[in-house]
Amino acid sequence: MKIGILGLGLIGGSLGFDLRSQGHEVLGVSRRESTCQKAIALGSVDRAEVDLSLFATADIVFICTPIALIVPQIQQLIEHLSAATIITDVGSVKAPIVNAIAPLWENFVGGHPMAGTADSGIEAAQRHLFVDRPYVLTPINTTPPQATAVVEEIVRSLGSKIYHCQPEQHDRAVSWISHLPVMVSASLIAACMGETDPAVLQLAQNLASSGFRDTSRVGGGNPELGVMMAQFNQQALLSSLQQYRYQLDQVIDLIEQENWTALEAKLQSTQKARPEFVE
Template structure:
């Protein structure tokens, strides 16, 4: 039991994955390729069967007792289910098992799950596609992308080191920060873009002149495609972002609205010099963001 934690580094572990969708399935594919034994848990027996058939897990079942002898368990359920699933799961885990999650919001998840399990490490692999479910799982999904871990002062160092080693083995670029810094950062670069993008789609779709709307739909190309992409994603995920990262997202939305109001004023007043200065500044500032490969 726990041989990966008791002297053999991060090799040949027994790893559990709860939630066999895009992220959970992709983790399974890569972790098995690294030589680990992967055990999956999903509510639907059909998903368990698909995960086995796809090679994402060695074994799978709806029964969380299957994870009793795992070294590390990745919790890959939707944000709204994580605490409930963890409550059902923890009584079946060995005391030394490390529990980590993949949620896109960290502060509330870390606060609740750390109370349930001492060996919990908050995590967020910033990888994904527009597709969902086990059939969307991909090998190499995490290569080159950021993987954020959010330990607190009470998180066991050994647990952080183990999850860090696993994330790096997946080919990810690992970053450590507090849950609060993570949530404020992703509000800007992930959650705000979803709301802005969806609002763009909604605004265009409410064009009153049918002929104009039809022509806009026909002419839409790379500019509209790129700025509308995340707004056309999973609605449930968007609601979870807003619900669980509400304060940070609202702060970002308010500041975005202020900037947009400034642009509106510049155009209304035909202040082309100020508008050009604004666009020159954003042209330079964009290069400061390290875009992740997709």
């Protein structure tokens, strides 16, 4: 199969490694010629150019650009494709993308691999990134079953766990387990930096260990990605943030009231619930 990858960063580059290893011909397009050359040198793609016309004969194209660029890039891309070409994306928000692209391109299947690292760029690409990771597909009523089946086959070959849902369901779910944690984590870092005693702040920085590292990791990630999460999943994220604020206010009240019994019960409840989210 001839597979195109638009956007040769962490996700696009990693897809290229795995798809080439299975014998597919992988074509890559990036905005920078230097990135194209690096992708070829690393072995992530067979060919790479800055021109979208490279995808004219592709059977399927994966859109691996930042969220804000997905729709405008597809609008340009479809001028170069045959009607039979399948397009799928890897954006972490689905409803705005699916709603914008479905009327323009029948063979479009929304997708979101729940995989990644703190690093970015083609240099961060790695083999087997998607093994045992969730990969969400969001076909709608007008999506041709054959197009979905082709994307499924490729995703399954990556070793991913496939999930199907409506775009809006996806966005509400990821607002809880992906987008909300970014905002909470960033707020944790900002709160710590609000310490007014320089000696105490320095001591806190020196003492920070695994607990702070785990809870602050996503808040110290790519700011551009965080803004796009908020911009394109605004309503779902606001809803989850408001619920989080409610839960935080409850904890504050229990501590102010010195209601240690109720606080322990709350922590026992969260201790019991956590394994349902993280194995």
